[in-house]
Amino acid sequence: MSAVASDTAGTSGAPAAGRCFLVGAGPGPADYLTMRAVKLIGEADAIVYDDLGCEDALSYARPNAELVYVGKRGGKAESLKQPQIDQILVDLCTQGKQVVRLKGGCPSVFSRVASEMTALSVAAIPYELVPGVSSALAAPLFAGFPLTHVSLSTSFTVVSGHDIAGTDWASFRGLPTLVVLMAGRNLGQIARRLVEDAGWAPDTPVAVVRSAGLPDQRTWLTCLATAESDLAEAGQLSPCIVVVGKVAATGSIA
Ligand SMILES: C[S@@+](CC[C@H](N)C(=O)[O-])C[C@H]1O[C@@H](n2cnc3c(N)ncnc32)[C@H](O)[C@@H]1O
Numbered sequence: 001m002s003a004v005a006s007d008t009a010g011t012s013g014a015p016a017a018g019r020c021f022l023v024g025a026g027p028g029p030a031d032y033l034t035m036r037a038v039k040l041i042g043e044a045d046a047i048v049y050d051d052l053g054c055e056d057a058l059s060y061a062r063p064n065a066e067l068v069y070v071g072k073r074g075g076k077a078e079s080l081k082q083p084q085i086d087q088i089l090v091d092l093c094t095q096g097k098q099v100v101r102l103k104g105g106c107p108s109v110f111s112r113v114a115s116e117m118t119a120l121s122v123a124a125i126p127y128e129l130v131p132g133v134s135s136a137l138a139a140p141l142f143a144g145f146p147l148t149h150v151s152l153s154t155s156f157t158v159v160s161g162h163d164i165a166g167t168d169w170a171s172f173r174g175l176p177t178l179v180v181l182m183a184g185r186n187l188g189q190i191a192r193r194l195v196e197d198a199g200w201a202p203d204t205p206v207a208v209v210r211s212a213g214l215p216d217q218r219t220w221l222t223c224l225a226t227a228e229s230d231l232a233e234a235g236q237l238s239p240c241i242v243v244v245g246k247v248a249a250t251g252s253i254a
Contacts, residue, residue: 018045018093020120022113024106024132025049027142027213030056032133037102040130045097048088052239053104053135066097082112086119093125106134110160110181136179139212139241143219144252153177153247161186161242169193172200177245184210184238188228194244195224205249210240221251 021040026032033041033056041047041060049058051071058067068088072079080088092099107113107129120127136158140147147156153176159167161183172178172194183190187208194200202225210218222230224244231237243251 018095018097018099018125020089020093020099020101020116020125020127021130022101022107022116022127023103023130024108024134025053025057025102025104026133027105027135027138028053028056028211029213030059032138032213033057033060034130034132036130037132040100041102043098044100046092047100047102048085048092049102050104053132054102057102066092068092082115083119085112086116089116090119090123090125093120094123103132104135105138106132109134109136109158135212135239135241136181139209140179140207140243140247140251142212142217143207143209143243145207145243145247145250147177147179147243147247149247149250152250153245156245161190164189164193167193169197171198173198175245177243177247180242180244182238183242184236184240187231187237187242190242191224191227200224200244204244205246207243207248207251208234208237208240209243209251210234210237212241219251221249 023037023040025037038060041057042062044065046066046068047061048068048070070080070085089099089101101116103111117127147153156177156179157175158179161180164186180190195202204224206222206224206227208220208231220231
């Protein structure tokens with residue numbers, strides 16, 4: 001799945017061309033890395049990595065691999081901006097390095113991978129997309145329930161809860177199951193929008209799964225009407241997956 005068919009290593013004394021692997025690290029524990037991710041991490045000259053899901057994976061890096069942290073969790077002011085991350089990838093590859101861009105979960109889901117693909121393409125640097133296990137899919141299973149269910153959930157929709165005002169909550173009217181990422185700070189607002197804008201019943205079940213698959217995993221089962229008050233004392237909710245819909249009631253509290 002390379003953007004450029006072949007690299008140009010070893011011509012005319014120029015540095016060998018680098019390449020970039022845009023790799024999903026899964027939800028956090030190293031056991032959920034794919035075998036391809038482990039192989040590529042072990043071969044990389046440089047690994048450019050995020051906050052969530054990546055730390056355990058780094059144990060497979062070569063001792064002399066260059067490790068570049070680019071996490072931007074919670075949009076902290078001092079975090080690198082996406083164009084800076086894009087440039088880091090291009091710069092490392094231009095030095096002839098084999099680079100792994102390690103992303104929590106799966107690059108397919110809210111990872112800004114498209115920006116990195118564009119930057120690499122513009123610089124004519126070959127890249128490969130390597131899927132990982134998304135927290136959107138893994139967290140419900142860690143909490144004991146599947147996202148689809150023959151009688152409770154015939155489909156699911158994955159949405160970001162980061163930008164409340166910029167999301168058309170009314171468009172979620174009538175859906176069986178909604179999976180909300182980046183919802184930790186906005187749980188109460190999301191629940192209200194789903195009831196007021198999208199017409200979801202206030203007693204619709206909600207499961208909140210924090211730190212899915214990690215030692216501090218915690219799951220709460222609640223409903224739209226009481227989600228905010230039930231979790232008021234929960235402390236830090238991020239990182240969490242919020243699942244809204246009847247199937248969420250089949251989860252286990254832990
Ligand atoms: C920027 S998004 C990246 C999603 C990632 N690409 C994926 O496929 O899981 C970050 C969000 O993923 C979710 N997340 C990632 N790892 C998680 C985990 N172990 N437990 C719960 N939520 C997680 C949280 O909603 C977090 O705010």
